[in-house]
Amino acid sequence: MSARRDGRQIHFMLLEMGAISHNNYGLWRHPDNQRRNFGDLAFWIEQARQLERGMFDAIFFADTLGISAGFGGAPDVALREGMHVPIHDPLTLIPAMAAVTKHLGFAATSSTTYEHPFSFARRMSSLDMLSGGRVGWNIVTSYLPGAAANFGIEPMPHETRYDRAQEYAEVAFKLWEQSWDEDAVRLDKEASMVSDPAKVHAINHEGTHFKVAGPHLMCPTPQRTPVIFQAGSSDRGREFAAKHAEGIFIGGYTEDILLSHVQDIRRIAAAAGRGHDEVRLFAEGNVVCAATDAEAEAKLADYMKLASADGYLAHRFGSGMDLSRYGHHEKIEDIVAAGGPGADHMARYPFPAGWTVGDIIEDAARLDRKRLFVCGGPEKCADEIERWSDTFDLDGFLMRGFLAPGTARDFADFVVPELQRRGRYRTQYEGTTLRENLFGAGHKRLPDSHPGAAYRRAPQGAE
Amino acid sequence: MSARRDGRQIHFMLLEMGAISHNNYGLWRHPDNQRRNFGDLAFWIEQARQLERGMFDAIFFADTLGISAGFGGAPDVALREGMHVPIHDPLTLIPAMAAVTKHLGFAATSSTTYEHPFSFARRMSSLDMLSGGRVGWNIVTSYLPGAAANFGIEPMPHETRYDRAQEYAEVAFKLWEQSWDEDAVRLDKEASMVSDPAKVHAINHEGTHFKVAGPHLMCPTPQRTPVIFQAGSSDRGREFAAKHAEGIFIGGYTEDILLSHVQDIRRIAAAAGRGHDEVRLFAEGNVVCAATDAEAEAKLADYMKLASADGYLAHRFGSGMDLSRYGHHEKIEDIVAAGGPGADHMARYPFPAGWTVGDIIEDAARLDRKRLFVCGGPEKCADEIERWSDTFDLDGFLMRGFLAPGTARDFADFVVPELQRRGRYRTQYEGTTLRENLFGAGHKRLPDSHPGAAYRRAPQGAE
Numbered sequence A, B: 001m002s003a004r005r006d007g008r009q010i011h012f013m014l015l016e017m018g019a020i021s022h023n024n025y026g027l028w029r030h031p032d033n034q035r036r037n038f039g040d041l042a043f044w045i046e047q048a049r050q051l052e053r054g055m056f057d058a059i060f061f062a063d064t065l066g067i068s069a070g071f072g073g074a075p076d077v078a079l080r081e082g083m084h085v086p087i088h089d090p091l092t093l094i095p096a097m098a099a100v101t102k103h104l105g106f107a108a109t110s111s112t113t114y115e116h117p118f119s120f121a122r123r124m125s126s127l128d129m130l131s132g133g134r135v136g137w138n139i140v141t142s143y144l145p146g147a148a149a150n151f152g153i154e155p156m157p158h159e160t161r162y163d164r165a166q167e168y169a170e171v172a173f174k175l176w177e178q179s180w181d182e183d184a185v186r187l188d189k190e191a192s193m194v195s196d197p198a199k200v201h202a203i204n205h206e207g208t209h210f211k212v213a214g215p216h217l218m219c220p221t222p223q224r225t226p227v228i229f230q231a232g233s234s235d236r237g238r239e240f241a242a243k244h245a246e247g248i249f250i251g252g253y254t255e256d257i258l259l260s261h262v263q264d265i266r267r268i269a270a271a272a273g274r275g276h277d278e279v280r281l282f283a284e285g286n287v288v289c290a291a292t293d294a295e296a297e298a299k300l301a302d303y304m305k306l307a308s309a310d311g312y313l314a315h316r317f318g319s320g321m322d323l324s325r326y327g328h329h330e331k332i333e334d335i336v337a338a339g340g341p342g343a344d345h346m347a348r349y350p351f352p353a354g355w356t357v358g359d360i361i362e363d364a365a366r367l368d369r370k371r372l373f374v375c376g377g378p379e380k381c382a383d384e385i386e387r388w389s390d391t392f393d394l395d396g397f398l399m400r401g402f403l404a405p406g407t408a409r410d411f412a413d414f415v416v417p418e419l420q421r422r423g424r425y426r427t428q429y430e431g432t433t434l435r436e437n438l439f440g441a442g443h444k445r446l447p448d449s450h451p452g453a454a455y456r457r458a459p460q461g462a463e
Helices: A043-053 A078-080 A090-098 A117-130 A145-150 A160-177 A235-244 A257-270 A292-307 A309-317 A330-339 A345-346 A356-367 A379-389 A404-420 A432-439 A451-455 B039-052 B076-081 B089-100 B117-130 B144-148 B158-178 B236-243 B255-271 B293-306 B308-319 B332-338 B343-347 B358-364 B376-389 B406-421 B434-437 B451-455
Strands: A009-017 A058-061 A105-111 A134-138 A185-188 A193-195 A227-230 A247-250 A280-289 A372-376 A398-399 B011-016 B058-061 B106-111 B135-139 B185-188 B191-197 B227-230 B245-252 B280-289 B371-378 B396-402
Touching: A009 A043, A009 A160, A009 A280, A009 A404, A009 B135, A043 A058, A043 A145, A043 A404, A043 B158, A058 A090, A058 A134, A058 A309, A078 A257, A078 A309, A078 B191, A090 A105, A090 A117, A090 B039, A090 B089, A105 A227, A105 A432, A117 B089, A134 A345, A134 A451, A145 A309, A160 A235, A160 A451, A193 B076, A227 A432, A227 B280, A235 A257, A235 A451, A247 A257, A257 A280, A280 A292, A280 A404, A292 A372, A309 B255, A330 A356, A330 B451, A345 B371, A356 B106, A356 B191, A356 B227, A379 A398, A379 A404, A379 B434, A398 A404, A398 B117, B011 B039, B011 B280, B011 B406, B039 B058, B039 B089, B039 B376, B058 B089, B058 B135, B076 B308, B089 B117, B089 B255, B106 B117, B106 B227, B106 B434, B117 B135, B144 B280, B144 B293, B158 B236, B158 B451, B227 B236, B236 B255, B255 B280, B293 B371, B293 B376, B308 B358, B332 B343, B332 B358, B371 B376, B376 B396, B396 B406
Parallel strands: A009 A058, A009 A398, A058 A105, A105 A134, A134 A227, A227 A247, A247 A280, A280 A372, A280 A398, B011 B058, B011 B396, B058 B106, B106 B135, B135 B227, B227 B245, B245 B280, B280 B371, B280 B396
Antiparallel strands: A185 A193, B185 B191
């Protein structure tokens, strides 16, 4: 373990999904949980207000384009638990939240497999413009077979998906960074000129997966390219993230793996010419906070009463580890050795030696404590947040919600003042854009070291 | 000419586009026009508030996925005029407007050629849910070669586009009407059940153009299927509209043609088993209104000073009638006879005998008065609106904006009270959904006579 961070600012985003249940299953039944109102704009507006009060960098929307059918082999668990279904298109949630906030960022997941880059790039530019430069894009390549079946295509091999993602990002960067000169929009009444045609350019992209003429349909927005997020856990995924993402989610089932992933990504990013402060690394965070340790413990006990093991298992193991096929007493290492259904998937998780199916289920039901998990008063929470940030060289945390908007409200009330007292948290937002939330005042655009910046046109002489 | 309507309610929608210029070119330069702020949510929020004050049925967003390159052969005119570029994705504009209104509907154009029906259907369901049932879908099949080039596909033949549109709508209807039973969402705390898996169904669509498994990712929304709009002007387009659309835009370069189109659509709709009151027909409306005729005339004169002939010509003839190739003195009939560039296109317009290129240009610059065009005080405007509605059997008008939000404000101030006095306009909204704005209280869902209703599952017995 190394501790190379000290005294740096810590960043927070709230992990969201446009659904009734996302990470903490069963908790929709809590009387203080407003998630059942996920269809009301008022619910989302209140979430945004609480998050901006807590000076979060962003609300971060995960997404899926198919119902998870892993655990038990059918979508029944997902539907019963409200696990990612019914679910909004995340982009539809952003504008009304942007209208009532001034600084909070809005990151949304969008797949390079199912949306076309030309229309997606316009949609993001539109949102970046309307929000005053506060959107981010979490690039995913999609993995659910159920999603592929909704688009009538065969699931693509892992490498093909990443090749396509690479070209997709290239098309998007060209549209965002290259197509419109900075001063293309003139609004010149005398000349009766909205935009100067000489300063708007086709991109004429012709690649393996896409052929896109352009020009982009939207003029330069405050950030041009939205802040790029990624969470690659495979080798190829980590490499893609280290090269392209400005915010990266680091997973890892153990602390050793987490640290090795952090170091791996820092190394690849540095080799690609990206500075340590040009990439923000986030780990998942679970914080149950109250005025005192005892009150926080009571809150957590209250949550635990409602936790649903089925939901946690379906979420964590939905993409292949079908535990429902096995008895609770069966040992994971025996299943892996025998090569039964889901064995490949189980082999990729470093479960403690001797664990049984029952151990995994029990562990999952304990609110999935696989990442930073702290329950306590302000000091205890701040201690643990600092320790994790410093120990693992993390820039921040992607917080899971227990109640909505309760988790955001508790964070603003109890965690923020203590972290501010310690000098580890902003006392006001640094700028007006999401990129400035992450990287400080003035950092509205992609840095020159980012691969997307390579697509910018060289400044032109007199024309 | 026939006059079969008398005393019926007249409906209005405002034709919009997420751009600086749409219908009336050059007017962005007017000091009272706020369109230059098209990138600010506050601009759209104020538009929505003024429209709801005037009790419009809806704000209706046109859209395009490519820059028009017709007039003059290059996109220069479009860029200079701000004609549909830069342009927002219309769906990004709706949520913030929905958050500040309670009744106003939001119709948006989306192409069946460039978006996949599975993700599009979710997006619309999401918006229908968040707006409380206030969205509509204007089905277009797209025509701009420039749009096809942005998606790397060859422009499709007209018939193929409509075949695809037909199947696209079928997929969408299955997702909206068939996939989730009305009582599928339970939110049953005792049973720990968000949705009942027995009441959520795959659609397993396998057609010529699409293969979509489902289930739909969103539960039933207030309208399920958004209100369907269409503006088909070809024979195939008119037939598609008469069968599928609940609101139809009727064009026609002369009054005779307009009337024949209305009669044609009424006849096809009736033959398809659709009642006269199940299809609302709209024509374009241009109304410059003020407290007195003289003040309105002064307003119009003020607009005319800023009107740009280039913009009107590029808009109207952008898809093929390249007038810039000809001298102002050349007669249209000579060009058509000689079969020069754009002649095919010109032949489809019934220009008055003897008209020259110059006549068309001059006519276009007079604010494109090809539809209902009235300038005056409340009485004069109401007279002409009533006359058009009654003469042509029209249910309402799709109003063009001159200034934003001035046109909507003037309408609420001057036109609405007079039409109400005459009993031709609502004094309050009838319900809470867009469909109820069009068809009256209680009409939240597609009527049984609509082809989309055929995809509903028969009610199930005890299971």
